[in-house]
Amino acid sequence: MPSKTARILRAPENFLTQEQITEVAAGRRSFLRSAFLAAGGIAAGAVAVRAAAAPTAAPRGAPAGDPAILERQPWNTSLGKPVAARGYGLPSPYEANLQRRESPGLTRVNAASVSFAPLQGLFGIITPSGLHFERHHQGWQDVDPAKHRLMVHGLVRRAKVYTMDDLMRLPSVSRIHFIECGANTGMEWGNVAVPTVQYTHGMLSCSEFTGVRLSTLLDDCGLDRVKGRYVLAEGADGSGMTRTVAIDRALDDVLVAWGQNGEMLRPENGYPLRLVVPGVQGVSWVKWLRRIEVGDQPWATKDEAIHYVDLMPDGRHRQYTSIQEAKSVITTPSGGQVLVERGACEVTGLAWSGRGKIKRVDVSFDGGRSWTPARLETPVLSKALTRFSVSWRWDGRAALLQSRAVDDTGYVQPTTRLLREVRGTKSIYHNNAIQTWRVDPNGEVSNVQLA
Amino acid sequence: MYSWREPLVLAALLAAGAAHAGEGVGRPATPAEVRAWDIDVRPDFQGLPRGSGSVLRGQELWDAKCASCHGTFGESNEVFTPLVGGTTAEDQARGRVAALTGNGHPQRTTLMKVATVSTLFDYIRRAMPWDAPRTLTDDDTYAVLAYLLNLGDVVPSDFVLDQDSIRAVQQRLPNRNGMTRDHGLWDVKGKPDVRAVACMKDCGPEPRVASTLPDFARNAHGNLAEQNRTFGPVRGADTTRPAGAAPTGAPAAAPAPAAPKPAAGLALARANGCLACHDVEAKRLGPSFRDLKARYAADADAAAKLAARVRGGSQGAWGPVPMPPQRQVAEGDVDTIVKWVLEGAR
Numbered sequence: 001m002p003s004k005t006a007r008i009l010r011a012p013e014n015f016l017t018q019e020q021i022t023e024v025a026a027g028r029r030s031f032l033r034s035a036f037l038a039a040g041g042i043a044a045g046a047v048a049v050r051a052a053a054a055p056t057a058a059p060r061g062a063p064a065g066d067p068a069i070l071e072r073q074p075w076n077t078s079l080g081k082p083v084a085a086r087g088y089g090l091p092s093p094y095e096a097n098l099q100r101r102e103s104p105g106l107t108r109v110n111a112a113s114v115s116f117a118p119l120q121g122l123f124g125i126i127t128p129s130g131l132h133f134e135r136h137h138q139g140w141q142d143v144d145p146a147k148h149r150l151m152v153h154g155l156v157r158r159a160k161v162y163t164m165d166d167l168m169r170l171p172s173v174s175r176i177h178f179i180e181c182g183a184n185t186g187m188e189w190g191n192v193a194v195p196t197v198q199y200t201h202g203m204l205s206c207s208e209f210t211g212v213r214l215s216t217l218l219d220d221c222g223l224d225r226v227k228g229r230y231v232l233a234e235g236a237d238g239s240g241m242t243r244t245v246a247i248d249r250a251l252d253d254v255l256v257a258w259g260q261n262g263e264m265l266r267p268e269n270g271y272p273l274r275l276v277v278p279g280v281q282g283v284s285w286v287k288w289l290r291r292i293e294v295g296d297q298p299w300a301t302k303d304e305a306i307h308y309v310d311l312m313p314d315g316r317h318r319q320y321t322s323i324q325e326a327k328s329v330i331t332t333p334s335g336g337q338v339l340v341e342r343g344a345c346e347v348t349g350l351a352w353s354g355r356g357k358i359k360r361v362d363v364s365f366d367g368g369r370s371w372t373p374a375r376l377e378t379p380v381l382s383k384a385l386t387r388f389s390v391s392w393r394w395d396g397r398a399a400l401l402q403s404r405a406v407d408d409t410g411y412v413q414p415t416t417r418l419l420r421e422v423r424g425t426k427s428i429y430h431n432n433a434i435q436t437w438r439v440d441p442n443g444e445v446s447n448v449q450l451a
Numbered sequence: 452m453y454s455w456r457e458p459l460v461l462a463a464l465l466a467a468g469a470a471h472a473g474e475g476v477g478r479p480a481t482p483a484e485v486r487a488w489d490i491d492v493r494p495d496f497q498g499l500p501r502g503s504g505s506v507l508r509g510q511e512l513w514d515a516k517c518a519s520c521h522g523t524f525g526e527s528n529e530v531f532t533p534l535v536g537g538t539t540a541e542d543q544a545r546g547r548v549a550a551l552t553g554n555g556h557p558q559r560t561t562l563m564k565v566a567t568v569s570t571l572f573d574y575i576r577r578a579m580p581w582d583a584p585r586t587l588t589d590d591d592t593y594a595v596l597a598y599l600l601n602l603g604d605v606v607p608s609d610f611v612l613d614q615d616s617i618r619a620v621q622q623r624l625p626n627r628n629g630m631t632r633d634h635g636l637w638d639v640k641g642k643p644d645v646r647a648v649a650c651m652k653d654c655g656p657e658p659r660v661a662s663t664l665p666d667f668a669r670n671a672h673g674n675l676a677e678q679n680r681t682f683g684p685v686r687g688a689d690t691t692r693p694a695g696a697a698p699t700g701a702p703a704a705a706p707a708p709a710a711p712k713p714a715a716g717l718a719l720a721r722a723n724g725c726l727a728c729h730d731v732e733a734k735r736l737g738p739s740f741r742d743l744k745a746r747y748a749a750d751a752d753a754a755a756k757l758a759a760r761v762r763g764g765s766q767g768a769w770g771p772v773p774m775p776p777q778r779q780v781a782e783g784d785v786d787t788i789v790k791w792v793l794e795g796a797r
Contacts, residue, residue, distance in 0.1 A: 097677055097687070104671060108530050109727040112581075121680050138578060139724070151480050151488055159480040166477045191662040195672050195690075220477065232491060238584040240577040242491060249639065279639060291488050300494045300567045302574035309564065309630065315552035317564060317629055321636035325643060336675035337685040345684055355639055362649065367658025371651045400658055404649065412647040422644050430636065438660065442695060444688050451661040 091130075097121075100131055103199045106187070111139035114181070116202025119331045119350065124377070125176070125385040127205035129261050134268045135181055135203065135282060137303070138239035143288050145272040148236065150217075150256065154294035157222025164272055168258065170212040175255065175278070176384045178206040178352045180324045182281030182308050185431040189420075192447050196336035200435065200447060201329045204350070206385040209276045210259025215251045217292070228294040232301075233275045236290040242301040243284040244320070245277060247294075253278050253383075256289060278383040279354030280322045281429070283308055313424035324354035326413050327432035328361055328388070328405035334437050335447035342396045347374075348389040353407035358386040360406040365392065367400030367436060367450055368415070374403070399439040400450070416449055492573040496618065499572065503613035504594025506601040512591055513598050516580045519728070519736065519773055525602045529736050530727065534561040535602045538625035543605070546628035562603040566630040568621045571596055582724070582775055593617075669694060716791020723780045725788065731796050738769045740796035747793060757789045 064070060091098075100115035107113040117133040134140070145164045153159035181203035187193040194200055214231075231250045235241040245254065255276040258264060265271040270287030277284045283303055298304070298320065309317035328351035333339055351358045357380055362371035374388035388403065405413045416433040423430075438448045492498040514523065521527055525535035537556045542548045548563045550556035556563070565571060576592040578584045587595065597612035605623050606612070612620070621627065635641030670690040672678075679687030720726055720740075728736040738746075747753035762785060766773035780788070 094681070097679055097681065099678075101672075101678065104673075109724070110721075111724050111727065112531075118678065120678075138581065138584065151484065153480055153485050153489065159485055160477045161480045161484065162477040169476050192664050195664055195669075196675060196678065198678065199672060220474070234488075234491070238578060238581075240490075240584070242573075242577075246637065252639075293489065293491065295493070295497075297493060297495060297497075299491055299573075300570050301491070302570055302578075305567055305570040305630070306561055306564050306574075311551060311559070312631075313552070315547065315549070315629070316631045317551075317566075317626075318634045318636065319566075319630045319632055321634060323636045323639060323641065325636075333685050336672075336688050336690070337679060338688050339685055341684075360649075362651070369652075369654055369658065371649075371654070400660075406649055411643055412649045414645040414647040418645050418647055436658075436660075438663075440695075444694065445685075446694075447664060448660045449662040451659040 103194060112137055114203060116198045117205050119197045119202050120334050125206050125387050127207060129266050132205040132269055133203045137241055138237055140268050141237050141288060142267040143236055143272060148272050150290055152217055152221045152292045155224040155228040156294055160221050167212055170216055172210055172212050174208050174210040176208045176381050177278040178385045179282045179285055180204045182283060182429040186428045189427055189431050190425040192449050195447055197329060197331050197334040207260045209255055209257040211255040211257030214254040214256055227296050229296050230298050232293040232299050233286040233289060234291040235286045236288040241286050243286055244298040244304060245284060281324055284322060308429060310427045310429045321430055325432045326353035326405045326407040326411050328403040328413060329435045330401050330403050330437060333445045335445055337445045339394055339443040342394050345392045345394045346389055347392045349403050351386045351388055351405040354383060356408045357382045358405055359408045361388040362404045363390045364402040365399045368402055396441055398441055401437045402434050404434055490577055492569045494567040494569050496569060499614050500589040501614050502589035502593050503611055504590050504597050505611045506597045506608050509594035509598025512595050519775060520581055525599055533558055536560045537563040538603060542625035543623055548626045548629060562625060564626060566627050568617060568624055714791055716788050719784045719788050737774060740792045743792050744795050753793055754789050758785050761785050
C-alpha cells in the first residue's frame with residue numbers, strides 16, 4: 001500500500017497485496033472498490049470506475065447539451081497513432097480546404113504558371129512552406145544537392161565554384177522576409193477580376209530564410225568594387241532564369257539561401273539554393289541558383305525586357321521596376337467568405353513594404369470615409385509581413401472594409417484611383433492599391449472596387 | 452557606422468588568427484567551366500557567340516521545334532502570347548510601337564515589347580525549345596531568330612543573321628526606344644510616383660462601388676466553400692448557389708467532401724505536362740483524349756501505336772501542328788496514360 005506521508009504518488013503497479021489477490025481469485029471482489037480508492041485517486045483507477053458507470057440519461061424534450069460534449073468521440077475512446085507514424089508531418093485532413101490553387105484561365109500551360117497561397121486561412125506572418133506560392137517559368141525541378149554547384153565569376157579576382165557542402169560551412173544568417181510576385185494583384189488593374197484574397201493577393205508569402213550573405217561570397221571571390229556595378233543571378237532550371245541585381249543591393253541584405261522555416265527549401269521554392277532579395281519582386285529571387293556573374297551593365301534578360309516591364313499610359317515600358325511598395329490587405333473577413341454571426345468579429349490582415357518597416361495600418365469600415373488605427377502584432381520587421389488586427393462588432397449592416405499601410409519612409413498606400421492616375425490600367429505589375437471588401441447584410445463578403 | 456575601436460578590434464581578431472569568412476572554402480572555377488555556363492548575351496552583345504543562320508534554315512527549325520507552341524507564323528495565342536504582330540513600318544522607323552498606347556491592339560506581342568535583340572538571342576539559346584531547353588546549337592539559334600525577325604518584317608527573307616549583322620538588326624527593332632528606367636522603383640531609396648495622404652475622418656466623397664465580379668463568374672474559381680476552413684468566424688461562400696442565397700448565420704458548411712481521386716492516368720498526364728496541349732473533352736492544341744479514344748477504339752494496335760507516338764513525337768495525324776517527342780515521361784507511365792486514354796479518359 002502506498003505510504004500516506006509520501007509526497008510522490010507511487011505508480012499503481014502491484015498495489016494489491018498477495019492476500020488481496022488470493023481473495024479476489026477466491027471470488028471476493030467486493031473490496032476492490034475500496035482498494036482502488038485507497039490507491040489515492042490514481043488516474044487509471046478513476047477512469048476505469050467512470051467508464052463502468054452508466055451514461056446519464058438525457059431528459060425528455062430539450063437536449064441535455066452539445067453532443068460533441070455528451071457523446072464520447074473516437075479520439076478519446078481508442079488508441080491513437082504512435083510517434084513518428086508520419087516521419088515528416090502532414091496537416092490534418094480537416095485542413096484540406098487550404099491549398100495552393102491556380103486561377104482558372106490565367107495561363108494556358110501549368111508548367112509556366114502560378115499557384116496562389118491561401119492567405120484567407122493563414123495566421124501570423126510566416127507562410128507554411130507547403131503553402132508558399134509558386135511561380136515557375138519552365139516547370140519546377142528537384143535538383144540533386146550533391147550535383148548542385150554555385151559559380152561566381154565575372155568582375156572578380158578569382159572565379160570560384162562552391163558545392164552545397166562548401167556553402168553550408170560559411171557563416172550563415174536567418175532573416176524573415178516577405179516575397180511577392182511583381183504581378184500580384186495584377187489581374188485587378190482594370191476592374192474586379194477574381195473573387196478571393198487567395199487570387200487577388202496570394203502571390204505573397206513570408207518565411208524565415210537561412211543562408212550566406214551574397215556579400216560574403218563576393219568578398220571571397222575578390223569583387224572588383226570599382227567596375228562591378230551589377231550582378232546577374234541565374235537558375236539551374238530549364239528557363240535558366242536570369243535577373244540583374246544592382247551591386248549596392250547585392251552587397252546589402254541579399255542572401256544565397258538554402259533554409260526556409262527551419263527546413264531546407266522545398267523543391268517548388270528552389271531546392272537546394274535560391275537567391276533572397278528582400279523588398280524586391282519575387283522574380284529576382286532566382287530559384288535553383290547556380291551562377292552569379294558580376295558585370296558593369298544590366299543584362300536586359302527576357303524577364304527584364306519582355307516580361308516584368310510596366311506599360312505606362314504614354315506607351316513606354318518601365319524596365320527594372322523591382323521594389324514592392326507598401327501594401328496591405330484584410331484577410332479576414334475577405335472576398336468569398338460569409339460571416340457566420342453578428343457581433344464580435346476580429347478583422348485581421350497583412351501589411352508589408354519593400355522599403356522598410358510597417359509603421360502604421362489603418363482600417364476603414366465605410367469605404368475610406370473614416371479610418372481607425374489597427375493593432376500591429378509583433379514582430380514588426382523590415383521587409384517582412386506584419387500582421388494587423390482590429391476588433392469589430394458587426395451589426396448586420398452592409399460595410400466596405402479597407403486597410404491602408406504606412407511604412408517608415410512615410411509612404412502611404414494609395415487608392416486604386418490615385419495609382420491609376422499615374423500608371424494607367426495596363427501596367428500588370430506593382431499594383432499596391434488599397435483593397436475593398438464589401439460585407440452584405442446576409443454576411444457574404446465580396447471583392448469590389450470603388451470609383 | 453565608423454568607430455575608432457574598429458581597427459583595434461580587427462587587429463585583435465587578426466592576432467587571434469581569425470580567418471576571413473570564405474578562406475579555403477570553394478575552389479577556383481576552370482576556364483572551361485566558366486565557358487560552359489557563361490552563356491548570357493548582353494544588350495552591348497558581350498557574350499555573343501560566333502555563328503550564323505539563314506531565314507530559310509530558321510523556317511525548317513521553326514516548323515519542327517517552335518510551331519507547336521508559337522504557331523507557324525509566330526502568331527499563335529494557344530499556348531503563349533503571340534510573338535509577332537502589332538508592329539508597323541512606321542514603328543520600325545521611329546523605334547516606338549504606336550499600338551502600345553490606347554486600346555487598339557488586344558495583345559502585346561513579343562516584338563511589340565522587346566527593345567534589345569540580344570534578349571531574344573539569349574533567351575532562345577538558353578531556354579528553347581520550351582520542353583527541351585539548350586538543345587539548339589549557336590547556329591540554330593541564329594537561324595531561329597532570323598526566321599522570327601523575318602516573320603515580324605524586321606529582316607528580309609534572304610537574310611543571314613550572324614554575329615556582325617545582328618548589330619544592324621538592333622537599329623530596326625520596332626520598340627527599340629520604348630523602354631525607360633526613369634522611375635523610382637529600382638532603387639530602395641527611389642522616389643515613389645504617388646503621394647497619398649493618410650486622412651483619418653471625413654475623407655473624400657461618399658464611396659461608390661464601381662466594379663464587382665459579375666454573377667456569371669461567381670463560381671468561376673470553383674466552390675469557395677471548399678477553399679475555406681469549416682470552422683472559425685467565417686465560412687467560404689457556397690458559390691454553387693446564387694448570390695444572396697446564403698442567410699446570415701448560415702449553418703456551418705459541412706466539411707467539403709474529399710475530392711474523388713483522379714484516375715492514375717489523369718494524374719500522370721497532368722504531372723507530365725500532357726494537359727498543356729491536350730484536354731480531356733475539347734480540342735486544344737492537340738486532339739482531346741476523348742477524340743483519340745473515338746478514332747482508335749477499333750484499332751487493335753492502338754496502345755502500341757500511341758505509346759510510340761508519345762515517345763517519338765508525331766506529325767500529320769491530327770493536323771499540321773507536330774507533337775514533339777515526350778522523352779520526359781517514364782516508360783511505364785506512357786503505357787498507363789495510353790491505356791487510360793483508350794479506356795475513355797475517365
